[in-house]
Each structure stands twice: as C-alpha cells, then as structure tokens.
Amino acid sequence: MTKAMLISALMSSMLLTGCSDLGVKPWERDVLAKEEMQLISDPVEAGLDDHIYFSKEATSGGRGFGGGGCGCN
Numbered sequence: 001m002t003k004a005m006l007i008s009a010l011m012s013s014m015l016l017t018g019c020s021d022l023g024v025k026p027w028e029r030d031v032l033a034k035e036e037m038q039l040i041s042d043p044v045e046a047g048l049d050d051h052i053y054f055s056k057e058a059t060s061g062g063r064g065f066g067g068g069g070c071g072c073n
Contacts, residue, residue, distance in 0.1 A: 024032060031037065040046040 035041055
C-alpha cells in the first residue's frame, strides 16, 4: 500500500510542477523582439500572400478585405 501511495505522490507532484514555468523571462524578451522572430517579418510579402489567398479562395480570412474570388477588387 505504501508503494502505491509513494508512486501516486510522485506522479501528482510531477503533474503539479509540469506547468510551473510558463511565460517569458525578462532576459528572453530581447530575443523575442527581434525582427526575424516576428510571425510576419515582411509586411509586403504578407500582403501579397493575403491578396493571393483571398483572390483564389474567395475568402478574406477575417482581415476586412473587400471583393470576391474573381480578383477584380
């Protein structure tokens, strides 16, 4: 019985401490703020990709583009 309780206590402590280190540390923020770490690093290329996507798929992706799938906007 004590072996099962020990294993249970060990497993529960591992589960409780598994997510205790979430978030960005202050010394890591300079690396994440660099241009190459951004999700969209080149706004012109992102705009072209969005235009191609909504012209071919007839959807705007929720970014407020006008027009339909014909590409004539």
